[in-house]
Amino acid sequence: MSRIASTFKQLQSQKRKALIPFVTAGFPFPDITPELMLGMVAAGADVIELGVPFSDPSADGPVIQAAGDKALAAGIGLRQVLEMVRTFRKSNNSTPVVLMGYANPIERYNQQNTATADNAFARDAAAAGVDGVLVVDYPPEECAEFAAALKSHDLDLIFLLAPTSTDERMAQVATIASGYVYYVSLKGVTGAGTLDTSSVEAMLPRIRQHVKVPVGVGFGIRDADSAKAVGRVADAVVIGSRIIQLINDLPRERVVDVAAGFLKEIRVALDA
Numbered sequence: 001m002s003r004i005a006s007t008f009k010q011l012q013s014q015k016r017k018a019l020i021p022f023v024t025a026g027f028p029f030p031d032i033t034p035e036l037m038l039g040m041v042a043a044g045a046d047v048i049e050l051g052v053p054f055s056d057p058s059a060d061g062p063v064i065q066a067a068g069d070k071a072l073a074a075g076i077g078l079r080q081v082l083e084m085v086r087t088f089r090k091s092n093n094s095t096p097v098v099l100m101g102y103a104n105p106i107e108r109y110n111q112q113n114t115a116t117a118d119n120a121f122a123r124d125a126a127a128a129g130v131d132g133v134l135v136v137d138y139p140p141e142e143c144a145e146f147a148a149a150l151k152s153h154d155l156d157l158i159f160l161l162a163p164t165s166t167d168e169r170m171a172q173v174a175t176i177a178s179g180y181v182y183y184v185s186l187k188g189v190t191g192a193g194t195l196d197t198s199s200v201e202a203m204l205p206r207i208r209q210h211v212k213v214p215v216g217v218g219f220g221i222r223d224a225d226s227a228k229a230v231g232r233v234a235d236a237v238v239i240g241s242r243i244i245q246l247i248n249d250l251p252r253e254r255v256v257d258v259a260a261g262f263l264k265e266i267r268v269a270l271d272a
Contacts (some may be wrong), residue, residue: 003096004156004179007046008235016232018180019268020216021263022049022100022240025084026076029252034087037249039256041064041095042268049134049238052081052101057162057185059136063241067248071082078105082120082128091131098132098158098179099125106135106146119149132156132179140172145199147176160184161207163199170210176235181234183207197229202204206232224269231270239266 001009011018020198021040025033037048051064053071060068078101085097108120113120124132133155138146140159147157154177161170163185172183183202207215217230218238227237246262247255 001272002154002179003094004047004098007096009181011046011233012214017234018046018214018216018236019044019227019267020049020098020218020236020238021045021243021268022051022218022238023054023243023259024051024071024248025081026053026071026074027067027244028070028247028250028255030071030074030076030080030117032252032255033084034091036168036256036259037084037088037092037095037097040263041092041261043260044048045095045263047096047236049098049100049240050081050085052078052099054102054103054105056104057102057136061241063130063244063248067244075186077151078109082124082130085125085128085130093129093229096131096179097129098134098156099130100134101136103135103137103216106133119146122155122260123136124151126153126155130155134158134160134182136160140176144176151178156180157169158182161211163203165207165208170207174210174212177211177213180213180216181207181239183215183217183234184219185217185230192256197226197233200230200235224265227266228272237266237270239263 002084007119053068053076109121117123150157158179159173159181161181163182214235216236216238217234221227221239222242228246230237247259
């Protein structure tokens with residue numbers, strides 16, 4: 001059983017919901033990410049989504065785009081992100097780590113390493129301690145080969161679903177998704193709009209008619225109240241833009257404490 005499946009199984013047995021923070025790798029300082037990941041786990045994170053910086057994101061709002069730009073300017077790419085996961089694994093071998101990003105860095109990584117493996121990314125991600133991958137621009141009908149490569153290395157492939165997703169799309173995702181699915185609660189990009197919890201509550205039963213893995217909800221969750229409302233109906237709550245906003249422009253010595261303090265509030269709300 002994968003770390004992701006084991007984590008959700010344990011939480012379900014405890015009747016608790018997963019807290020999944022997202023942070024951009026290499027932000028706000030190139031060397032802080034493993035320390036920040038450990039701090040978030042200590043604050044109650046159950047799974048960590050680690051954003052792989054990319055120059056042309058399609059789903060990221062201005063907050064996460066700016067974080068990615070800063071990380072790219074500091075020289076952070078996929079190879080450095082995998083090294084961050086390796087460092088994290090020296091202190092934590094139980095918390096699942098999901099890489100979230102875009103196809104281009106993965107395909108470029110594989111091109112650069114074709115001499116050592118057909119899908120070097122899947123091999124190296126698994127060796128580094130990654131548990132799952134969410135690639136925004138890999139639709140299910142176009143990534144069978146990639147999914148097979150991940151599966152051969154016991155990595156979960158996680159997909160996005162949206163308010164506009166049809167039953168046909170949900171059924172397609174259900175045939176290939178593992179770990180969990182990520183329901184984007186808003187139309188638009190990360191950090192945009194106001195969360196409508198009633199629409200989330202209405203959508204989740206439709207998703208669960210097709211998808212048998214846990215369902216996490218993100219985009220628009222900014223505080224303890226919105227996290228608690230979503231946690232009543234979802235299996236997991238994903239928070240990204242708000243964390244990025246909170247740690248942006250902080251001195252290095254305050255980054256981990258501020259992020260952890262925020263997540264502790266969310267953890268308390270979810271467990272209430």
